[in-house]
Amino acid sequence: MNNPIALRYAAILGASLCMAGSSPPSAAPESASTDYSLVTPESAHPGELPTWQIPNLPESAEAYYGPDSYHVIAQTQDPDAVRPSHERAAGGALTWITTDDGKAKWRINDRGQDACSYFWPDGKQVVYTSTRDNLDMPVGNWSSESEYPQGAELYLADIDGSNVRRLTNNDVYDAEVSVSPNGERIVFTRQIDGMLDIWVMNADGSGQRQVTHTDEWQEGAPFFLPDNKTITTRAWKRSEYGKIHPTPMTIFTVDTDSGEITPRTSDGWMNWAPYPAPDGRHYVFVRPLLDNPKNWEVFLGDLEGGDPVRLTFFEGFDGFPSVSPDGTKMLFTRSTGSGFMSDLYTFVMDISSLNVGPEGS
Numbered sequence: 001m002n003n004p005i006a007l008r009y010a011a012i013l014g015a016s017l018c019m020a021g022s023s024p025p026s027a028a029p030e031s032a033s034t035d036y037s038l039v040t041p042e043s044a045h046p047g048e049l050p051t052w053q054i055p056n057l058p059e060s061a062e063a064y065y066g067p068d069s070y071h072v073i074a075q076t077q078d079p080d081a082v083r084p085s086h087e088r089a090a091g092g093a094l095t096w097i098t099t100d101d102g103k104a105k106w107r108i109n110d111r112g113q114d115a116c117s118y119f120w121p122d123g124k125q126v127v128y129t130s131t132r133d134n135l136d137m138p139v140g141n142w143s144s145e146s147e148y149p150q151g152a153e154l155y156l157a158d159i160d161g162s163n164v165r166r167l168t169n170n171d172v173y174d175a176e177v178s179v180s181p182n183g184e185r186i187v188f189t190r191q192i193d194g195m196l197d198i199w200v201m202n203a204d205g206s207g208q209r210q211v212t213h214t215d216e217w218q219e220g221a222p223f224f225l226p227d228n229k230t231i232t233t234r235a236w237k238r239s240e241y242g243k244i245h246p247t248p249m250t251i252f253t254v255d256t257d258s259g260e261i262t263p264r265t266s267d268g269w270m271n272w273a274p275y276p277a278p279d280g281r282h283y284v285f286v287r288p289l290l291d292n293p294k295n296w297e298v299f300l301g302d303l304e305g306g307d308p309v310r311l312t313f314f315e316g317f318d319g320f321p322s323v324s325p326d327g328t329k330m331l332f333t334r335s336t337g338s339g340f341m342s343d344l345y346t347f348v349m350d351i352s353s354l355n356v357g358p359e360g361s
Contacts, residue, residue, distance in 0.1 A: 032070050038101040041350050045313040050350045053334075055102030061093070062320045063331045063346045064178075065100075066119040069324035072331065073097050073108075073117045073126055074346060082113040082131065082139060089141035095128045097159070100329070100348050108161040111135075115142050115152065115175045121183040127156050129175040133166065145218060145241065148173040148191055156205075167205035179203075180224045187211075187231055187256065189220040198222050198233060200256050211256050219252070225276045226358070229257050232264075232274040232283055246270040246288050253303065264303060274301070275322045277356035284311065284321040284330060294340055298332055300354065311349065317341050327357025 041050030054072065063074035075093040084091035095114045098105035108117070112132035119126055131137070134151025141147035152175045154167040167186070168174045176189035183203060190199045190210075196218040201208040212219050217235040224231050236249045251264045251274045264283075265271040274285040281303050289295045298321045299308035312318040317335035324330070330349040337343030 032068065032099070034070060034099075035101045035103055038103060039348075041348075047310070048313045048349075049311065049353065051347050053336075054098060054100055054346045054348060056105065057096075057098050057102065057346055059344050060096075060346045061090075061333055061344055062116055062322075063333070064118055064322045065324040065329070065331065066097075067121055067123045067325055069326040069329060070099055071097055071119070071123075072100050072346070073119055073128075075114050075117060078107070080110055082135065085139040085141055085147070089139075089147070090143035091139065091141065095126070095130070097126070100331075106160070108157060109155075109164075110161075113139070113149070116177050118178045120179055121181055124159055125156055126159060127154060127167070127177050127179060127186060129153070129177055130155055137171075142175075145191070145194070145196065148175070150191075154186070154188060154205075165205075167201070168208075176221050178223045180228045181226055182228050184228065185224075185256075187222045187224060189222065194238075196220050198231065198254060198256075211254060211259055212261065213259075217250075219254075221273060222254070223275050225253075226278060226280045230255055232276050234272055234274055234285075246293055251283075251285060251301070264301065273320055277323045278325055278327045278358045279356045280359065282354075282356045284323060286319045286321065298330075300356075311351070317344075323351070323356065325358070327355075328352040 039052040041052050043050050059077040060074040063072050074096055076096040077092055078094040081092045081094045091113050093114050095108040095117045109130055112130045115129040117128035129152050131149050131151040137151035140149030150171055150173055152173050154174050154177050156165045156167055173191035179186055185200050187200050189196055198211040198219050200211055216237050219233045219235040222231040222233045231254050233252050234249050236247050240248055248268050249270050249272050251271045253262045270288055272286045274283045276283045283301045285301055286296055287299050296317045296319055297310055298312040298318050299310050301308045318332055320333040322331045330351045332347055333344050334347050335341050335344055
């Protein structure tokens with residue numbers, strides 16, 4: 001999971017919320033576009049681009065667009081999921097697909113507890129993290145590196161959740177998964193003896209190979225740039241984790257072929273949850289405000305340098321940003337409750353004016 005500190009989800013949602021409109025497609029969904037009769041993008045805060053909350057979607061954390069920039073895959077609170085290990089532990093989610101206007105949704109997995117998930121570039125398959133085959137192992141806590149679920153494995157499935165194929169088979173934490181734009185490689189985070197590192201493998205799960213080998217840095221949440229070999233990632237130091245608040249984090253790019261690591265931030269502050277834009281130059285990420293560390297906002301960074309641009313303006317938590325393949329929309333999670341990281345829901349921001357779409361678009 002892309003979160004290094006405790007997430008606190010709200011109470012279990014009713015089954016009627018999760019199951020309404022849950023019929024999966026018989027084949028890959030046809031490309032479509034947002035029905036703006038169902039959503040109203042509004043600039044709710046000064047300086048913020050128009051946003052809307054995805055309708056009919058229960059509490060959720062990380063969410064990512066499919067290749068049509070309309071369907072969304074998310075880890076969603078579900079009453080059928082294994083419950084979190086304690087009140088402040090992250091968990092209780094299963095993998096769902098929805099449209100960003102709430103018009104359709106269906107569940108991909110129905111057992112265990114799930115974390116990160118991602119669309120295949122052709123829109124016909126998905127990859128996701130789950131404990132579905134290791135229900136006898138400790139439940140763990142997706143938001144604490146000392147308690148990450150060691151029964152977390154990676155799975156490939158068709159777009160309707162059928163034809164499930166297990167990609168990893170071990171007793172360690174495998175999660176934080178995404179796919180290269182050409183669909184040839186999967187990148188993920190693996191924890192062995194407490195150490196977090198980036199790994200890659202072929203699309204069928206073969207050829208698993210460790211990319212980073214760092215004793216002090218804990219890397220995770222990798223995503224490919226358009227070149228299909230460079231990834232963005234964030235990392236914190238083991239010596240600082242849990243001792244400094246908020247946890248200092250650095251954003252890096254990593255060449256998955258050579259293993260070369262390049263730092264992209266150097267301010268000693270928390271720079272978290274980077275996700276590359278399809279232009280191959282920019283990325284979105286999360287940073288708490290210096291004068292108010294409990295106010296977490298989304299920023300736009302530039303791999304070529306310069307000051308980041310603030311995108312969200314909300315008193316509280318905004319996190320888990322990701323950009324649609326066409327570069328026109330950004331998903332992010334906003335805490336709508338009274339407490340920090342309470343009542344987390346997925347929002348969409350219209351970022352078409354930022355011009356971060358694919359080169360030449």
